[in-house]
Amino acid sequence: MQTETDSIQAAITDGAQAVPASPLHTRFAALRDALQTEVIGQPALVDRLLIALLADGHLLVEGAPGLAKTTAIKALGARIEADFHRVQFTPDLLPADLTGTDVLRPQTGEFEFERGPLFHNLVLADEINRAPAKVQSALLEAMAERQVTIGRRSWPLPRLFLVMATQNPIEQEGTFPLPEAQLDRFLMHVPVRYPAAGSERAIMRLAHQRARDELGPHATPERLLTQSDLFAAREQVLNLHLAEDLGEYIVQLVLATRDPRPWAPKLRDKIAWGASPRASIALERCARAAAWVAGREYVLPEDIQALAPDVLRHRVLLNYEAEAEGLHVDDVVGQLLASVPLP
DSSP: OHHHHHHHHHHHHTTOOOOOOOHHHHHHHHHHHHHHHHSTTOHHHHHHHHHHHHHTOOEEEEEOTTSSHHHHHHHHHHHBTOOEEEEEOOTTOOTHHHHEEEEEETTTTEEEEEEOGGGSSEEEEETGGGSOHHHHHHHHHHHHHSEEEETTEEEEOOSSOEEEEEEOSSOOTTOOOOOHHHHTTSSEEEEEOOOOHHHHHHHHHHHHHHHHHTTSOOOOOOOOBOHHHHHHHHHHHHHSBOOHHHHHHHHHHHHHHHOOTTTOGGGTTTEEEOOOHHHHHHHHHHHHHHHHHTTOSBOOHHHHHHHHHHHHTTTOEEOHHHHHTTOOHHHHHHHHHHHSOOO
C-alpha cells in the first residue's frame, strides 16, 4: 500500500534509530526458536509472551486445559536468567499466600518478613478466576505498583517481574470473574486455541521423546538470555522509531472504541465502555516490541493491527444489545480496524 511505503520512508528520513544487527538479536531469535520447539502449535502465544517480556507488561491467557499455557512460561523461565513459580489459584487462597507475611522468630522475639511467590521473576497465576476478590486484588496491585506492602513496610518486587494469569473458559461454577476495571492492568488478553492436526502429531512425538528422556540423565536447558541482555533489549525497543502518523493512528483506534460514530456508525449503540489511555500506551509498546523482534528499525501498520485485538479485547465492554445479538468484542475491534483509515 502507498501510505505504508510513505510511512517507512518518512521513518528513515526522519533519522529513525536503527536496531543494530547485534548478537543480542541473534540470542533473542534463538530463544524464540527454542520456545517454539517446546510449545508446538501455539506461535501466537510464544510471540505474545516475548512481546510482553520486552514491553515490561503482564499477560492474561485464556484457553482450555492442556494447550501449553503452563509449558510456555515454564520453558521461558528455563531459557532465560529468571526464576519461575507457579501458583494454583483456589477459593481458599489468601492474599498472604501470594505476598508473604511477617513471621515471629522465637529465637529473637522479632517479626521477620517471609517473602511469598510474587517475589519471583516469572509468576504463573493459574486459573486466576478461581480465587476470591481479595487475592485477585493483591496480585493486581503488585502488578501495578511493582511492590508489596505488609503492615507499614513496602517491599519492592524484582526488576524483572512478569505475571502470566490464565483463565479456563469451560467451567464458570465456583469462579470469581475479574472486575472489568482491573483487567486494564494486563498488557494483553491472549486466547489460546486448539492446535492443528499436524501440530498435535508433533506434540505426541515430543511428549513421547520427553518420557523416554526422563529415564536417562537429566539435561538442563541452555540459558540463552541474561537479565542484562533483556534490559538492553528493552532499551532498544524504547528507542525504536515510531512515525508520528502511526502514533496518531494508534490514538484514533483507541478513540474509536469510545465513540465509533465517525468511522463505524453502526457500532454506536453496541459499546458500553471504550478503552482507556492505557490501551494507547500498551499498543505503542507492543508494536515497538513486535518490530524489534522482527529485526526492523521502524514500526509498520501491520504491527499495530496484528496486536490491536489482544490489547483491546479486555478493555472494550459491549452493552446488552450487542451481547443479545451475539456480537463479540473481537468482531467490534475487527470492524474498527477495517474502518479507521491507515495513515
